[in-house]
Structures are given as C-alpha cells and as structure tokens.
Amino acid sequence: MSVRQRLRTRRTNRKLQLFRSDDRAIEGLPIRLVIALVVGVASLSVMMNMLSGLNGLAVSELDAKPTPEVVQPGHQSVDISVIDSDGKPVSGATVVVKGDSATLEHIQTATTGKNGGATLSLDPELGPNQEDGTLEIDIKPPAGSEFADKRANTQILVVAD
Template identity: 65%
Template sequence: MLDRFGDDERAIEGLPIRLVIALVVGVASLGVMMNMLSGLSGLTVTELDAKPSPDVVGPSEGKVDVAVVDPDGNPVSNATVVVTGGTATLDGVVTENTGEDGEVSLTLDPGLAPNQQEGTLEVSIKPPAGSEYADERENTAILVIEG
C-alpha cells in the first residue's frame, strides 16, 4: 500500500486531455457568443464619407461643396464638416453643418509654401449627435495645386 503522495505517479494521467477538451469547448463557446454580439445592430455604427466638389483647387479663395453620405449614398443632415490644413496651409479651421440635403458650401482660402507645387486640405466629419454614425476612416482630401 502507498503511504505517500510522492510515490503515486497516476495522479496526472487524465489531466492533459481534460485541459485540451476544456480549451476547445471554451473557444467554441466564445466564438458563438461573439457571433451573437456582432449580429446586434445596436452595437454597430455606420461609417460616413465626405465627397468634396471640386476636390482639386488652386491656392486662392473659392467655394467647395462637400456632401456627407452614408455607405448607401444617402445624404446625412446635421453633420459638421471640418476642414483643416494638411500639407497645404489654411488660416484656421473651417466648419459648417450640413443641411437637409446632406451638403454644405465652404469658402476656403488655401495657400502653399514657397516652392511648393501641391498640398492637401484634410476633411473630417463630426456625426450628428445621438446618431449611430462614425467617421473613423480617412475621407477624400482636397488637393491644392499651383498653376
């Protein structure tokens, strides 16, 4: 008869296979739960896109129309369009809210540094408050070219 635990080598016989089974069952359960969560529309957001027109301008004051649309191309009203200087310069930040048609007309006066032939103005969108919209991806930049 065995009097000490140190002499018993059978204690770990079934442990590795039980751990593997528990791991497989756990991963499968987690996969099912994540699939259920991703199917809920309340947890998802819709990406907005800005479409400036024209998207190529010269280094002088002019009007640029920006349309804010959802992935299906539907206009989004009450979104705030923000234009800032990128590699081109802009005096301050230009902001304006879209109307019912999802469009806004901005007066921009971009500039280029000496010996700079082109630059960009960055366009971002602040979605309407309380909406399921987001602007996480980069929007179309406005290209400023000399000439």
Template identity: 60%
Template sequence: MFVELWRDDRAIEGLPIRLVIALVVGVASLSVMMNTISGLDTMTVSEIDVDPSKEVVGEGETDVTLTVVDPDGQPVSDATVVVTGGTATMDGAVTATTDSRGNATVTITPQLGPNQQEGTVTIDVKPPASGGYSDRRRNTRILVVDDGG
C-alpha cells in the same frame, strides 16, 4: 444487493448518445442566437463619406460644397464637417453642419509653401448623434495646386 460503484459499468452505456444530443441542441441554440443578433439594426454602424464639389482647387479663397453620404449614397443631415490643412496650410479649421440634403458649404483659403507645387486639404466628419454613423476611414482630400499666381 449492495453494488460497488467503481465496478458498475452501466452508466457509461448512455453517455455517448447524451453527448451527441447535447451537442446538437447547443449548436441549434447558438445558430438561433447568432441569427437574432445579426438581425438587430441598432447594433450596426454605417460608414459615412464626403463628396466635395471641387476636388482640385487653386491657392486662395474658394467656396466648396461638401456632401456627406451614407454607404447607399443617401445624404446625411446634421453631420459636422471639419476642413483643415494637410500638406497645404490653412489659417485654422473651417467647420459647417450639413443641411437636409447632406450639403455644407465652406470657404477655404489654402496656401502652398515655397517651391511647393501641390498639397492637400483634409476633410473630417463628426457624424450626427442619431443614425448609427461613424467616420473611421479617411475621407476624400481636396488637392491644392499652384495656379501660377
């Protein structure tokens, strides 16, 4: 009655079908989990962008309204915009916070260097703490041109 285990071939008969069943159940479970994760809006982050009212300005003091929008073009309130000199120089950074319409008005005074015909002013955005926004891509830059003055 004692059966030697190393000579017993019966255990191998059901193994392939058990592996197939385990694989099918595993793939189905993974599919359900991936659908659940992709449906969570709290894990998604929306990239915001800035739309300046003037994309080309001359040297000297200028008021520019900056509109911060989400990917759907909807305004983003309570975002902080930071305007600094790029290839055009400015005396420090200028900051403002967007209102309920996503608008922030800043007064900039860009200057070009000697023999410099054009330059840029950089706009960065610090997204509001709520809303799941980020600002990883480069925003529109304001072009500063020599107005002959």
C-alpha cells in the same frame, strides 16, 4: 512497534503503491484542462462577436464628396456632400476641413443641411516651392445616429497656378 502501527504502516504503503502505479490522473488531468480551456476560449470569442455584432450591424460608414475636388490657393467656396455607404445624403453631420500638406489659417467647420451638403469658405496656401498639397476632411456623425467615420475621406487637392 505495535500491531496497530504495523497495520497502519502496511495500509499506508499499499495506498502509496496504488497511487504511484495509477497514471490515469497524470494523463487525464492535463487533457481535460486543455479541452476546458479551448471550449472556454471558443465560447468567449463567440459571445464577444455577438456583443460587438449588435453595435456593428447598424453602423454605416460616412464619406465626403467635395466639389470641386481640385482647387487653387486663395479664397474660394467648396461644397461638401456627406453621404452614407448607400450614397444617400446625411443631414446634421459636422464637416471639418483642416490643413494637411497644404495649409489653412484656421480649421473650418460646417453642418450639413437636409440635402446632406455644406458650403465652406476656404483660403488654402502652399509653401514656398510647393506645387501641390491636400486638405483633410473629417466628418462628425450626427449625435445618436447609426453612422461612423472610421475610414479616411476624400481629400481636397490644392494645385499651384
């Protein structure tokens, strides 16, 4: 072996020994990665909350108030008022009434007027040996409004004579 090769081998061995004895990279790198991951996830959650908060600030939940809330089987009219979370009437909302445990021959719809009310002609029926049932009310908010209907609305109770 030449002198040059021996020097190169010594330098390589010395570098390997220094590298093997240096444990800073082994300890520091995983901790830095964990810190970067935690900071990144926290930042992302704050940004997502801000983005979803922009939409959520202006949304008001709608509810339906049927009059009467309890009806008997057979043909009758039911007035339904659509109100926002502050109790104010909402005009231009579409009210949808469909059978739940009581049945309707057809789904009934109506649009609320300026006073937030709509009148629907319903003909609910109960099954054989069924003493009571319910009709489900859904609300489609006016297009382009800040309203939403995500929670369950008041139901209409149908009770046999």
